[in-house]
Amino acid sequence: MENLVEIRGLKVEATTDSGRRLNIIKGVDLDIAPGEIVALIGESGSGKTTIALTLMGYTRPGCQISGGSIHVAGKDMVTLSERQRASIRGREISYVPQSAAAAFNPTKRIIDQVVEVTHIHKLMPSAEARQKAISLFRALSLPDPEQIGDRYPHQVSGGQLQRLAAAMALISDPQLVIFDEPTTALDVTTQIEVLRAFKSVMKKSGIAGVYVSHDLAVVAQIADRILVLRNGEVQEVGSTEAILNHAAHPYTRELLSAFEPKPRGDNLDAVPEAKPLLEINALTAGYGPIQADGLPLVRAVQEASITVQTGRNLGIIGESGCGKSTLARSIAGILPASSGKLALDGRQLAPSARQRSHEQLRELQIVFQHADTALNPAKSIEDILGRPLTFYHGMKGSARSTRIDQLLDMVHLPKTLRSRTPAELSGGQKQRVNFARALAAEPKIILCDEITSALDTVVAAAIIDLLKELQRELSLSYIFISHDLSVVEAICDEIVVMYRGQKVEQITAAISRIPQHPYSQLLFSSVPKLDPNWLDSLERDPELVKTYAHA
């Protein structure tokens, strides 16, 4: 059978601000048969999105296709004029972006945006387009398909919006749909619904797809073939089955091994006497004006009581909006708790960081999710790491300089990075610096707020290993906040599950891995597994899903 897409020797180059040319895609071949879904997988910077975009003849500003051919349905997207490409885009090839929330215009009704493509290409009359959109909404199992289009983008949930973006891409009956990390921004419980909807629609309509993702488990559910990319080169191509079970290339194996659950090796006996380090008692925190009962209007965290033992780690998981980050912020004193008590090492902690003593601030450090915004872009790595040393320990000159070297060494970064600014570091390196800054204070407990969620699987696994290693050396305790269960399981002794601001369950990983609370059960069962049949065989209690998932 004739292939729908044939990419031969594709090369894309980028021009940097110093005028240097850089090959970002170095000769990639790709075939897609009609109705086949091919996944492009790789870490950030591997060129997966760049390749997907070239299928529409598009490159991002500063980039250009410098060689090769891209035949889609017989037409070479490289040699076509911009006008000819425009007539193909949206009609024959369409695109589902990563963040549907950013892709929808907030001032227009959803249905008008979904049918817009049919107006641009004059495909069908308005009324017919609306009918088609509604049938697509139904096929994507959106609630209330007749009326949902009349809403504005902010009136539907993230998972619904992502499916609506898919409807927008499918309305013109394209031959090829490009999915660019469409479920990355979603909670696991929501992700399942979206994946199921995508899978059934694609299968029914026989449309070919390109699925860009960094998550092997997600890709395993939906793709027929997988293309593993790194640094703009194809590492390995094969059927999903073959890649998952008989990966030949070392990089693919590395990707797969980052997925294997790595439970904490050390047992509880390793810690001689666990005494409470951080005690949180009936903490309530939130936002908005203070009500008559002395509590804020919106209570993001309600009456949470948690204890962290010396040298032990606590994981807090839950979907977005469950209050886990708010809890971290009130522990750190950024958002003062409105009621409840906090005690560190037996001493009372004031609700606000401003009222805490120098020593208390030093002992409890927080590491944020986005190293991009947590490191001052105007400062060098040396200054960033040196400040807590001067501030807490009064270090100066060569003592400070030696300590900075030690800190860089601890997080496995070369000393040559000292004089660089954060913008000159990779994502993983930035997160290491971010963590080293917390270490510089020599704290007793470190609050890690989603510190691996912005990183690629392989890089995140390395960070987790680093955290474990440092814990052994420095007898630290972590509070690890994440929506990713596998990350939390890998490092934490105890797991607290939060839902709607409340602690629903506390699981001690060493004793029992089986959650009791229905929400925890739903959450634990929603984590994608590498098994390609996982999604199809997954059975979820519809009542449970209705109560807890907001897809």
Added chain:
Amino acid sequence: MTLSTPLSSKFSYSFSWVGMIGLAIIVFWAVIALAAPHIIPYPIGEIVDEDYFGPMSSKLLFGSDYLGRDMLSRLMMGARYTVGISLAAVCIACFSGTALGMAAAVIGGWFDTVLSRFLDALNSIPSKLSGLVVAAAIGSSINVLIVMLAVIYTPGAYRFARALAVNVNTMDYITVARTRGESILYIIFSEILPNIMGPLLADFGIRFVFITLLLSGLSFLGLGVQPPYADWGALVHENISGLPFGAPAVIVPSLAIASLTISVNLLIDNLPKKIRDRSA
């Protein structure tokens, strides 16, 4: 892209030709202003031409003014007032505006509200009008002019700095600094200021242009620098009757104002950019 050139491989900044031309003209006027008393061909008060509004000649390079004085000398000395007063005023306005703006963004609360409303009120008075009123009420010495121009342009600088600082203030690294227990002064000057320096410099340039133009306008109306001294605006004013004769005395100072303000704009639109790709 084609206009840019790396300044040096070590510092890796790219600086476009347009920006360099702007900088060259600014440096030129700054040198003239500094060296004027030593290089003027004739004393500025001396009548050297028998005719008034004399044409350009080898003896009088820019012709003579309405009294027959040497225009070149007067223009060079005028640069001292135009550049000096504007620079002093813009420094005061930008320093106080930026410091208050960053403090308002970091401290927030009532401090921010009261200060913002007060400076908004000040900002709502048309700048020329308040200049006229002040000059008419307490006369116009050079010190009064500097303070007046600074006060008129402080609210704008405040608004600009506050808007920038509010954005930076929400960044995680500010939160990290706060939870570390840092003082407000440290947060303002060490964490926020380096990140908003670029836009602030651009604002400094724009404000310098505004002040130069306002000063020239006031001088043109006879309320700025008083005779026998004259800045460029006053030079245009006193020689305006030469316009029907096409006298260089009225055209040259106008061109001087234009060249300075345009070159400042060219420079701030084309400030050197740091090259992030260092492996080149």
